[in-house]
Amino acid sequence: MTIIDGKKISEDILNEISLEVKQRTNKGYKTPHLAAILVGNDGPSQTYVNSKIKACEKVGFKSSLFSYDSNISEEKLIDEIELINNNDDIDGFIVQLPLPNSINQENILNSVNPNKDVDGFHPINYGKMTIGIDSFIPATPYGILELFKRCKISLDGKKCLVIGRSQIVGRPISILLSQSNEFCNATVTLAHSRTIDLDKLALDSDVIIS
Known part of the structure:
Protein backbone atom coordinates (compact mmCIF):
# COMPACT_ATOMS: atom_id res chain seq x y z
CA MET A 1 0.00 0.00 0.00
CA VAL A 118 -5.79 29.53 -14.99
CA ASP A 119 -8.83 27.60 -13.72
CA GLY A 120 -9.27 26.02 -17.15
CA PHE A 121 -13.03 26.64 -17.24
CA HIS A 122 -13.24 28.52 -20.55
CA PRO A 123 -14.70 26.35 -23.36
CA ILE A 124 -11.52 26.73 -25.41
CA ASN A 125 -9.34 25.37 -22.60
CA TYR A 126 -11.90 22.72 -21.72
CA GLY A 127 -12.01 21.58 -25.32
CA LYS A 128 -8.22 21.45 -25.59
CA MET A 129 -8.07 19.39 -22.40
CA THR A 130 -10.66 16.98 -23.79
CA ILE A 131 -8.64 16.18 -26.92
CA GLY A 132 -5.27 16.19 -25.17
CA ILE A 133 -3.88 19.55 -26.31
CA ASP A 134 -1.74 21.40 -23.76
CA SER A 135 -3.94 23.86 -21.88
CA PHE A 136 -4.94 25.13 -18.46
CA ILE A 137 -6.59 22.33 -16.46
CA PRO A 138 -9.04 22.70 -13.54
CA ALA A 139 -7.10 22.74 -10.28
CA THR A 140 -8.45 19.70 -8.44
CA PRO A 141 -8.14 17.28 -11.39
CA TYR A 142 -4.66 18.63 -12.08
CA GLY A 143 -3.74 18.08 -8.43
CA ILE A 144 -4.98 14.49 -8.53
CA LEU A 145 -2.86 13.77 -11.60
CA GLU A 146 0.15 15.40 -9.96
CA LEU A 147 -0.22 13.15 -6.91
CA PHE A 148 -0.22 10.05 -9.11
CA LYS A 149 2.82 11.27 -11.05
CA ARG A 150 4.90 12.24 -8.04
CA CYS A 151 4.11 8.98 -6.27
CA LYS A 152 4.82 7.06 -9.50
CA ILE A 153 1.41 5.39 -9.39
CA SER A 154 0.47 4.09 -12.82
CA LEU A 155 -3.21 3.67 -13.66
CA ASP A 156 -2.46 1.79 -16.87
CA GLY A 157 -5.40 -0.56 -17.44
CA LYS A 158 -6.82 0.06 -13.96
CA LYS A 159 -10.56 0.32 -13.35
CA CYS A 160 -11.18 3.84 -12.03
CA LEU A 161 -14.52 4.92 -10.62
CA VAL A 162 -15.15 8.67 -10.52
CA ILE A 163 -18.15 9.61 -8.38
CA GLY A 164 -19.63 12.96 -9.37
CA ARG A 165 -19.98 14.58 -12.79
CA SER A 166 -19.37 18.25 -12.02
CA GLN A 167 -17.70 20.35 -14.70
CA ILE A 168 -15.07 21.37 -12.13
CA VAL A 169 -13.87 17.97 -10.87
CA GLY A 170 -15.70 14.81 -11.88
CA ARG A 171 -16.04 15.24 -15.61
CA PRO A 172 -12.53 16.62 -16.27
CA ILE A 173 -10.75 14.02 -14.13
CA SER A 174 -12.68 11.23 -15.88
CA ILE A 175 -11.46 12.58 -19.23
CA LEU A 176 -7.86 13.01 -18.08
CA LEU A 177 -7.58 9.56 -16.50
CA SER A 178 -8.65 7.87 -19.73
CA GLN A 179 -6.12 9.70 -21.90
CA SER A 180 -3.05 8.00 -23.30
CA ASN A 181 -0.02 9.08 -21.29
CA GLU A 182 2.53 7.67 -18.86
CA PHE A 183 0.41 7.64 -15.70
CA CYS A 184 -3.16 7.35 -17.00
CA ASN A 185 -4.60 4.95 -19.63
CA ALA A 186 -7.29 3.95 -17.14
CA THR A 187 -10.68 2.42 -17.85
CA VAL A 188 -12.97 5.02 -16.33
CA THR A 189 -16.55 4.81 -15.11
CA LEU A 190 -18.25 8.12 -14.29
CA ALA A 191 -20.97 7.65 -11.67
CA HIS A 192 -23.55 10.23 -10.63
CA SER A 193 -26.86 10.67 -8.80
CA ARG A 194 -28.71 8.38 -11.24
CA THR A 195 -26.12 5.60 -11.27
CA ILE A 196 -27.51 2.16 -10.44
CA ASP A 197 -25.64 -0.33 -8.21
CA LEU A 198 -22.95 2.12 -7.17
CA ASP A 199 -21.77 -0.23 -4.43
CA LYS A 200 -21.09 -2.98 -6.98
CA LEU A 201 -19.16 -0.57 -9.19
CA ALA A 202 -17.08 0.50 -6.20
CA LEU A 203 -16.25 -3.07 -5.22
CA ASP A 204 -15.15 -3.81 -8.79
CA SER A 205 -12.87 -0.75 -9.02
CA ASP A 206 -9.13 -0.48 -8.45
CA VAL A 207 -9.30 3.27 -7.80
CA ILE A 208 -12.18 5.41 -6.53
CA ILE A 209 -12.17 9.21 -6.82
CA SER A 210 -14.99 11.07 -5.12
Whole structure:
Protein backbone atom coordinates (compact mmCIF):
# COMPACT_ATOMS: atom_id res chain seq x y z
CA MET A 1 0.00 0.00 0.00
CA THR A 2 1.23 3.49 -0.91
CA ILE A 3 0.42 6.25 1.59
CA ILE A 4 0.33 9.63 -0.14
CA ASP A 5 1.63 12.51 1.98
CA GLY A 6 -0.27 15.36 0.37
CA LYS A 7 1.11 18.05 2.67
CA LYS A 8 4.71 17.16 1.88
CA ILE A 9 4.02 17.06 -1.85
CA SER A 10 2.33 20.45 -1.58
CA GLU A 11 5.37 21.92 0.17
CA ASP A 12 7.69 20.37 -2.42
CA ILE A 13 5.69 21.97 -5.24
CA LEU A 14 5.67 25.38 -3.54
CA ASN A 15 9.44 25.19 -3.05
CA GLU A 16 9.97 24.21 -6.70
CA ILE A 17 7.82 27.10 -7.92
CA SER A 18 9.57 29.52 -5.58
CA LEU A 19 12.96 28.48 -6.97
CA GLU A 20 11.74 28.83 -10.55
CA VAL A 21 10.34 32.31 -9.83
CA LYS A 22 13.67 33.41 -8.34
CA GLN A 23 15.57 32.08 -11.33
CA ARG A 24 13.25 33.88 -13.76
CA THR A 25 13.30 37.21 -11.93
CA ASN A 26 17.09 37.02 -11.59
CA LYS A 27 17.21 36.81 -15.39
CA GLY A 28 15.13 39.97 -15.67
CA TYR A 29 11.70 38.47 -16.29
CA LYS A 30 8.69 40.07 -14.62
CA THR A 31 7.29 38.70 -11.38
CA PRO A 32 4.30 36.45 -12.13
CA HIS A 33 1.02 38.12 -11.19
CA LEU A 34 -2.08 36.13 -10.26
CA ALA A 35 -5.42 37.80 -9.56
CA ALA A 36 -8.73 36.61 -8.14
CA ILE A 37 -12.26 37.92 -8.49
CA LEU A 38 -14.51 37.44 -5.47
CA VAL A 39 -18.19 38.36 -5.57
CA GLY A 40 -20.13 38.54 -2.31
CA ASN A 41 -19.24 37.32 1.18
CA ASP A 42 -19.36 33.54 0.89
CA GLY A 43 -17.22 32.22 3.76
CA PRO A 44 -15.67 29.16 2.06
CA SER A 45 -14.91 31.24 -1.04
CA GLN A 46 -13.12 33.85 1.05
CA THR A 47 -11.09 31.13 2.77
CA TYR A 48 -10.13 29.57 -0.57
CA VAL A 49 -9.07 32.89 -2.09
CA ASN A 50 -7.09 33.83 1.01
CA SER A 51 -5.22 30.53 0.78
CA LYS A 52 -4.29 31.38 -2.81
CA ILE A 53 -3.00 34.79 -1.74
CA LYS A 54 -0.84 33.16 0.94
CA ALA A 55 0.47 30.63 -1.59
CA CYS A 56 1.41 33.49 -3.92
CA GLU A 57 3.37 35.12 -1.12
CA LYS A 58 5.24 31.86 -0.43
CA VAL A 59 6.39 31.38 -4.02
CA GLY A 60 7.11 35.02 -4.83
CA PHE A 61 4.10 35.78 -7.01
CA LYS A 62 2.42 39.15 -7.01
CA SER A 63 -1.28 38.80 -6.21
CA SER A 64 -4.36 40.99 -6.51
CA LEU A 65 -7.86 40.50 -5.14
CA PHE A 66 -10.80 42.20 -6.82
CA SER A 67 -13.80 42.07 -4.47
CA TYR A 68 -17.32 43.09 -5.45
CA ASP A 69 -20.66 43.27 -3.65
CA SER A 70 -23.10 40.44 -4.29
CA ASN A 71 -25.49 42.90 -5.96
CA ILE A 72 -23.08 43.73 -8.80
CA SER A 73 -24.77 43.33 -12.17
CA GLU A 74 -23.65 40.68 -14.64
CA GLU A 75 -22.88 43.38 -17.21
CA LYS A 76 -20.72 45.32 -14.75
CA LEU A 77 -18.84 42.19 -13.71
CA ILE A 78 -18.08 41.35 -17.34
CA ASP A 79 -16.77 44.90 -17.80
CA GLU A 80 -14.46 44.40 -14.79
CA ILE A 81 -13.25 41.09 -16.20
CA GLU A 82 -12.48 42.76 -19.51
CA LEU A 83 -10.27 45.27 -17.71
CA ILE A 84 -8.29 42.40 -16.20
CA ASN A 85 -8.16 40.64 -19.57
CA ASN A 86 -6.49 43.74 -20.99
CA ASN A 87 -4.15 44.35 -18.04
CA ASP A 88 -0.75 43.21 -19.29
CA ASP A 89 0.68 43.10 -15.76
CA ILE A 90 -1.77 40.35 -14.73
CA ASP A 91 -0.70 36.97 -16.13
CA GLY A 92 -3.69 34.94 -15.01
CA PHE A 93 -6.76 35.10 -12.81
CA ILE A 94 -9.61 33.10 -11.36
CA VAL A 95 -13.27 33.91 -10.91
CA GLN A 96 -14.14 32.37 -7.56
CA LEU A 97 -17.26 30.21 -7.66
CA PRO A 98 -20.09 30.08 -6.76
CA LEU A 99 -21.44 33.37 -8.06
CA PRO A 100 -24.71 34.96 -6.87
CA ASN A 101 -27.85 33.46 -8.43
CA SER A 102 -28.51 36.74 -10.25
CA ILE A 103 -25.39 36.22 -12.38
CA ASN A 104 -25.11 33.69 -15.21
CA GLN A 105 -21.98 31.69 -14.37
CA GLU A 106 -21.48 30.47 -17.94
CA ASN A 107 -21.50 34.00 -19.34
CA ILE A 108 -18.92 35.09 -16.78
CA LEU A 109 -16.54 32.18 -17.37
CA ASN A 110 -16.84 32.64 -21.13
CA SER A 111 -15.78 36.28 -20.78
CA VAL A 112 -12.38 35.33 -19.31
CA ASN A 113 -9.46 35.51 -21.74
CA PRO A 114 -8.53 31.83 -22.37
CA ASN A 115 -4.84 32.76 -22.12
CA LYS A 116 -5.41 34.00 -18.56
CA ASP A 117 -7.94 31.35 -17.55
CA VAL A 118 -5.79 29.53 -14.99
CA ASP A 119 -8.83 27.60 -13.72
CA GLY A 120 -9.27 26.02 -17.15
CA PHE A 121 -13.03 26.64 -17.24
CA HIS A 122 -13.24 28.52 -20.55
CA PRO A 123 -14.70 26.35 -23.36
CA ILE A 124 -11.52 26.73 -25.41
CA ASN A 125 -9.34 25.37 -22.60
CA TYR A 126 -11.90 22.72 -21.72
CA GLY A 127 -12.01 21.58 -25.32
CA LYS A 128 -8.22 21.45 -25.59
CA MET A 129 -8.07 19.39 -22.40
CA THR A 130 -10.66 16.98 -23.79
CA ILE A 131 -8.64 16.18 -26.92
CA GLY A 132 -5.27 16.19 -25.17
CA ILE A 133 -3.88 19.55 -26.31
CA ASP A 134 -1.74 21.40 -23.76
CA SER A 135 -3.94 23.86 -21.88
CA PHE A 136 -4.94 25.13 -18.46
CA ILE A 137 -6.59 22.33 -16.46
CA PRO A 138 -9.04 22.70 -13.54
CA ALA A 139 -7.10 22.74 -10.28
CA THR A 140 -8.45 19.70 -8.44
CA PRO A 141 -8.14 17.28 -11.39
CA TYR A 142 -4.66 18.63 -12.08
CA GLY A 143 -3.74 18.08 -8.43
CA ILE A 144 -4.98 14.49 -8.53
CA LEU A 145 -2.86 13.77 -11.60
CA GLU A 146 0.15 15.40 -9.96
CA LEU A 147 -0.22 13.15 -6.91
CA PHE A 148 -0.22 10.05 -9.11
CA LYS A 149 2.82 11.27 -11.05
CA ARG A 150 4.90 12.24 -8.04
CA CYS A 151 4.11 8.98 -6.27
CA LYS A 152 4.82 7.06 -9.50
CA ILE A 153 1.41 5.39 -9.39
CA SER A 154 0.47 4.09 -12.82
CA LEU A 155 -3.21 3.67 -13.66
CA ASP A 156 -2.46 1.79 -16.87
CA GLY A 157 -5.40 -0.56 -17.44
CA LYS A 158 -6.82 0.06 -13.96
CA LYS A 159 -10.56 0.32 -13.35
CA CYS A 160 -11.18 3.84 -12.03
CA LEU A 161 -14.52 4.92 -10.62
CA VAL A 162 -15.15 8.67 -10.52
CA ILE A 163 -18.15 9.61 -8.38
CA GLY A 164 -19.63 12.96 -9.37
CA ARG A 165 -19.98 14.58 -12.79
CA SER A 166 -19.37 18.25 -12.02
CA GLN A 167 -17.70 20.35 -14.70
CA ILE A 168 -15.07 21.37 -12.13
CA VAL A 169 -13.87 17.97 -10.87
CA GLY A 170 -15.70 14.81 -11.88
CA ARG A 171 -16.04 15.24 -15.61
CA PRO A 172 -12.53 16.62 -16.27
CA ILE A 173 -10.75 14.02 -14.13
CA SER A 174 -12.68 11.23 -15.88
CA ILE A 175 -11.46 12.58 -19.23
CA LEU A 176 -7.86 13.01 -18.08
CA LEU A 177 -7.58 9.56 -16.50
CA SER A 178 -8.65 7.87 -19.73
CA GLN A 179 -6.12 9.70 -21.90
CA SER A 180 -3.05 8.00 -23.30
CA ASN A 181 -0.02 9.08 -21.29
CA GLU A 182 2.53 7.67 -18.86
CA PHE A 183 0.41 7.64 -15.70
CA CYS A 184 -3.16 7.35 -17.00
CA ASN A 185 -4.60 4.95 -19.63
CA ALA A 186 -7.29 3.95 -17.14
CA THR A 187 -10.68 2.42 -17.85
CA VAL A 188 -12.97 5.02 -16.33
CA THR A 189 -16.55 4.81 -15.11
CA LEU A 190 -18.25 8.12 -14.29
CA ALA A 191 -20.97 7.65 -11.67
CA HIS A 192 -23.55 10.23 -10.63
CA SER A 193 -26.86 10.67 -8.80
CA ARG A 194 -28.71 8.38 -11.24
CA THR A 195 -26.12 5.60 -11.27
CA ILE A 196 -27.51 2.16 -10.44
CA ASP A 197 -25.64 -0.33 -8.21
CA LEU A 198 -22.95 2.12 -7.17
CA ASP A 199 -21.77 -0.23 -4.43
CA LYS A 200 -21.09 -2.98 -6.98
CA LEU A 201 -19.16 -0.57 -9.19
CA ALA A 202 -17.08 0.50 -6.20
CA LEU A 203 -16.25 -3.07 -5.22
CA ASP A 204 -15.15 -3.81 -8.79
CA SER A 205 -12.87 -0.75 -9.02
CA ASP A 206 -9.13 -0.48 -8.45
CA VAL A 207 -9.30 3.27 -7.80
CA ILE A 208 -12.18 5.41 -6.53
CA ILE A 209 -12.17 9.21 -6.82
CA SER A 210 -14.99 11.07 -5.12
